[in-house]
Amino acid sequence: MTDLALLGAFASHAFLEALSEQHRMRLASGVNPFRAAPGEYLAREGEPAQAFYLIQSGHVGIGTHLGKGGTAPIQTLGPGDVVGWSWLLPPYQWQFDARAIDSVQGLVFDAAWLRDQCEQDHELGYHLLKQLLTVVSGRLAACRIQQLDIYK
Amino acid sequence: MTANLQVHEQCSSPMLPAVVHIRDRRSEAPGVFTLAVEPPSAGWTFRPGQFNMLYVFGVGEAAISLSGDPADRGTIIHTIRNVGSVTGALDRLRVGDALGVRGPFGSSWPLDEARGHDVVMVAGGIGLPPLRPVIYHLLRHRSDFGRIVLLYGARTPADVLYGDELDQWRQRADFQIQVTVDHGSPSWRGPVGLVTELFPRCGFEPSRTVGLMCGPEVMMRFTIREFLKRRVTEDRLFLSLERNMQCAVGFCGHCQFGPNFVCMDGPVFRYDRIRSFFNVREA
Structure with missing residues (x-):
């Protein structure tokens, strides 16, 4: 997909669908395409969270390292998903690793720019936060069920 | 009967x-x-x-x-x-x-009713074996059905059942298969997460979809929510229940589920017909 096509698909990303045209236009002014090769890190636990990713194709694994035991995969994200909310909350550090499983394409916001937009326009900030909370809520529910170990 | x-x-x-x-x-x-x-x-x-x-x-x-x-x-x-x-x-x-x-x-999956529809099967753990006969049937009569999707959740990569067959079926362009595990391993290349998280990754037309589910009841409850969220109607959702079946012919009553006996009226039920009992904690 060309950069132009990636940007063209911006408004149709599931995360942005619920935002108003006005807010999408505002966000569109700060979005950039990104690509990650298989194995490439989008986020590393403990490092500054400087970006917010919208995945359009490919898959990203969320995990945490186990020292000598390698990395424990926790969740897999795919097209329509977003990577990360650590950029929104102090101390703005990634809580987990996010690594491309296959070739990943999507859109990325600079975290500082996005925080600034939310501060300048609280309505945008409110709607963005509501969307993020929907994502967090879904992932929390899934994690809770996973924790039950229902197939044991 | x-x-x-x-x-x-x-x-x-x-x-x-x-x-x-x-x-x-x-x-x-x-x-x-x-x-x-x-x-x-x-x-x-x-x-x-x-x-x-x-x-x-x-x-x-x-x-x-x-x-x-x-x-x-x-x-x-x-x-x-x-x-x-x-x-x-x-x-x-x-x-x-x-x-x-x-x-x-017992009752069976609604394969006649599903003819002409997309069929989305969602299995969890040991819930895949009761759906495997459906897969054989669908593939044998492939042209009678729309899209065919299997979403399967297992505990770990080692717990994935019928791995060889899943690999064979994956080769087909007319059968979408997604397998996820709750607990991954460093060598697992597939998705990690709850089976319901696979829904956004598969393509089906909700207005002409029949959903078949088998697995732990908590998994099926959350799966039903995903189907309903996508506007698949309750009368096109079917699930297989498990209860303590002893006589299998409706004499003993051990498998009573509301007014139904799972051994005779089930194990496959249409969701809208058991919804009021399915969500009762003690049923």
Whole structure:
């Protein structure tokens, strides 16, 4: 997909669908395409969270390292998903690793720019936060069920 | 009622086990094994979704779903998880050993109603074996159906059942398969997460979709929510329930579920017909 096509698909990303045209236009002014090769890190636990990713194709694994035991995969994200909310909350550090499983394409916001937009326009900030909370809520529910170990 | 008539036609008495012998046995995953047994009679058939009562002499009986190809009249296939005394005894049986079989019992998946529709199957853990006969049927009659999707959740990569067959089916362009595990491993390349998280990754048309579910009830509750969120209507959602089935013919009442007996009225139910009981905590 060309950069132009990636940007063209911006408004149709599931995360942005619920935002108003006005807010999408505002966000569109700060979005950039990104690509990650298989194995490439989008986020590393403990490092500054400087970006917010919208995945359009490919898959990203969320995990945490186990020292000598390698990395424990926790969740897999795919097209329509977003990577990360650590950029929104102090101390703005990634809580987990996010690594491309296959070739990943999507859109990325600079975290500082996005925080600034939310501060300048609280309505945008409110709607963005509501969307993020929907994502967090879904992932929390899934994690809770996973924790039950229902197939044991 | 249809199921009972079928039993009466195929057995001298629905309560009398036929003695059959094990032809083959294979391990599927830790604690899960498949037995291939000879059919109790010539022309013995079953419908996808039905179950047999397997009797280990001197130990007891257990209700086990049929997990083979319904078109294969020569062998009966059961995939079983060793979770108790009877299934433990079944696990210890070897090729040539005898066991008792009664069945087939119960309702079946709505394959006639699903004709012309997209079929989305969602299985969790040991919930895949009762859906495998459906897969065989759908693939054999592929042109009768729209898109076919299988979303399957297992505990770990080692617990994924029928790995070889899943790989074969994945080669087909007309069958979408997504497998996820709750607990990944460094070598697992597939998705990690709850089976419901696979929904956004598969393509189907909700207005013409039939959803079939089998797995732990908590998994099916969350799966139903995903279907409803996508506007698949309740009358096109079907689930297979598991209860303590002992007689399999509605005499003993052990498997009562609201006004239904799971052994006779189920195990496959249309969701809108059991919704009020499905969400009752004590049912």
